[in-house]
Structure formats: C-alpha cells, structure tokens
Amino acid sequence: DGGITQSPKYLFRKEGQNVTLSCEQNLNHDAMYWYRQDPGQGLRLIYYSQIVNDFQKGDIAEGYSVSREKKESFPLTVTSAQKNPTAFYLCASSIRGVSEQFFGPGTRLTVL
Amino acid sequence: QKEVEQNSGPLSVPEGAIASLNCTYSDRGSQSFFWYRQYSGKSPELIMSIYSNGDKEDGRFTAQLNKASQYVSLLIRDSQPSDSATYLCAVKGAAGNKLTFGGGTRVLVKP
Numbered sequence: 001d002g003g004i005t006q007s008p009k010y011l012f013r014k015e016g017q018n019v020t021l022s023c024e025q026n027l028n029h030d031a032m033y034w035y036r037q038d039p040g041q042g043l044r045l046i047y048y049s050q051i052v053n054d055f056q057k058g059d060i061a062e063g064y065s066v067s068r069e070k071k072e073s074f075p076l077t078v079t080s081a082q083k084n085p086t087a088f089y090l091c092a093s094s095i096r097g098v099s100e101q102f103f104g105p106g107t108r109l110t111v112l
Numbered sequence: 113q114k115e116v117e118q119n120s121g122p123l124s125v126p127e128g129a130i131a132s133l134n135c136t137y138s139d140r141g142s143q144s145f146f147w148y149r150q151y152s153g154k155s156p157e158l159i160m161s162i163y164s165n166g167d168k169e170d171g172r173f174t175a176q177l178n179k180a181s182q183y184v185s186l187l188i189r190d191s192q193p194s195d196s197a198t199y200l201c202a203v204k205g206a207a208g209n210k211l212t213f214g215g216g217t218r219v220l221v222k223p
Contacts, residue, residue, distance in 0.1 A: 031209060035213075040120070040215075040216075041215055041216075042116075042118075042200060042213035042214050042215040042216055043156070043200070043202075043213040044213075045210060045211075048209075048210065050209070058210070090155055090156070094209065096209075097209065098209075099143075099144040099146070099161075099204040099209055099211065100146065100158060100161055101158070101202075101211060102158060103155040103156050103157070104155060105154070105155050106154075106155045
C-alpha cells in the first residue's frame with residue numbers, strides 16, 4: 001500500500017526535552033511538509049522540503065528543526081526552545097510542482 | 113500575510129439538504145484551490161481541487177471559484193450524517209508550492 005506513515009501516534013514529553021517525530025512516505029513524492037494544528041484552528045506550515053538535502057522554513061519554524069537525507073523520510077525535531085509545543089502535527093507530501101498535498105495520520109504531542 | 117478566511121460554524125444542516133461553505137482569500141495571484149475534509153481527531157483528506165473560474169462537480173460535491181471576487185465555495189448536496197466534519201479551504205499562492213489554510217468550517221448534519 002502506498003501512503004504516508006507517522007510515528008508515534010501519541011507522544012508525551014517533559015518540558016526541556018527534545019523529541020523527534022517520524023514521517024515516511026512510499027509514494028515517490030519529491031516534496032514533503034510539516035504542519036502544526038492547534039485545537040479549533042487551521043494548519044500552519046512549519047518546514048517544507050522540495051528535494052533531498054534541501055528544506056525551507058515555513059511560517060512558524062522557530063523551535064523546530066528538520067532533515068531530509070532520504071527522499072522518503074522527513075523527520076521533525078521539536079526542541080526545548082519551542083514555547084508551546086502541545087499540538088497535532090501533520091506531515092504531508094506532494095509531487096514536485098503539483099499543489100495537491102496528501103496527509104499522514106498525524107502525531108499528537110503533549111507536553112507534561 | 114496572505115490570509116484565507118472561513119466561517120468557523122458550526123453549520124447545521126438537516127439530512128438531505130445542501131450545505132454551502134464559503135472561503136475568501138487575500139492573495140489575488142492565487143492559482144490553485146483545495147477543499148479538505150477533516151473528521152474529529154483525524155488528518156485532512158483532499159476532496160476537491162479547482163484551478164479555473166466556474167464550477168467543478170464530483171459526486172455530491174461541487175466547488176465554485178470566482179477569482180475576481182476572491183472566493184471559493186463548496187456545496188455538499190444530499191448531505192448525510194457522515195458528512196459531519198470540519199472542512200478546510202486551502203489556497204496556493206502566486207509563488208512556490210506552499211498552501212495556506214483557512215481555519216475550517218465545522219459542519220453538522222442532523223438526521
């Protein structure tokens with residue numbers, strides 16, 4: 001089955017800890033994206049990558065970091081510098097040059 | 113800051129009726145427009161894409177685009193309880209491949 005997987009589904013973090021969220025896709029898509037969604041809100045773009053070894057900041061990149069070493073993988077690290085990390089994190093991918101994005105199931109992060 | 117605006121709702125419609133959702137955007141150069149459906153606790157699912165002025169129909173869904181007035185709408189005909197969800201409008205701007213999302217409209221279909 002082709003698709004996007006995210007792990008873990010739920011993640012709990014203590015204040016001051018860094019955590020890494022996984023996103024893998026086997027759709028052969030070039031572009032990958034990370035969004036954050038807060039309760040009752042739309043999606044806000046954190047980082048995106050159009051090709052391997054290249055990525056750009058989105059609208060709310062502060063306190064986050066990413067890497068893109070492989071086409072199929074785009075992990076997101078939520079650092080201790082992120083002031084309010086509790087949110088629903090969504091990974092998406094698309095064919096390069098095509099606007100339609102498809103989403104993984106998401107990771108719900110809670111800071112204790 | 114490019115914006116996409118939606119009425120947060122909830123939009124309550126009786127089963128079998130037409131649900132009408134609206135979305136306005138500020139970037140006049142926007143080129144592509146999308147509607148996503150998001151069930152509570154789940155990730156968004158793409159249901160409609162529209163790129164040119166006019167109507168596009170897919171099953172019970174019709175997307176309508178008016179670039180001159182900078183709005184895009186979604187009609188859901190013969191609404192079913194399973195259509196109860198939040199509908200997100202997303203817009204691709206003039207440059208790059210990024211999407212800007214509206215806050216979503218919550219739809220409740222009552223049997």
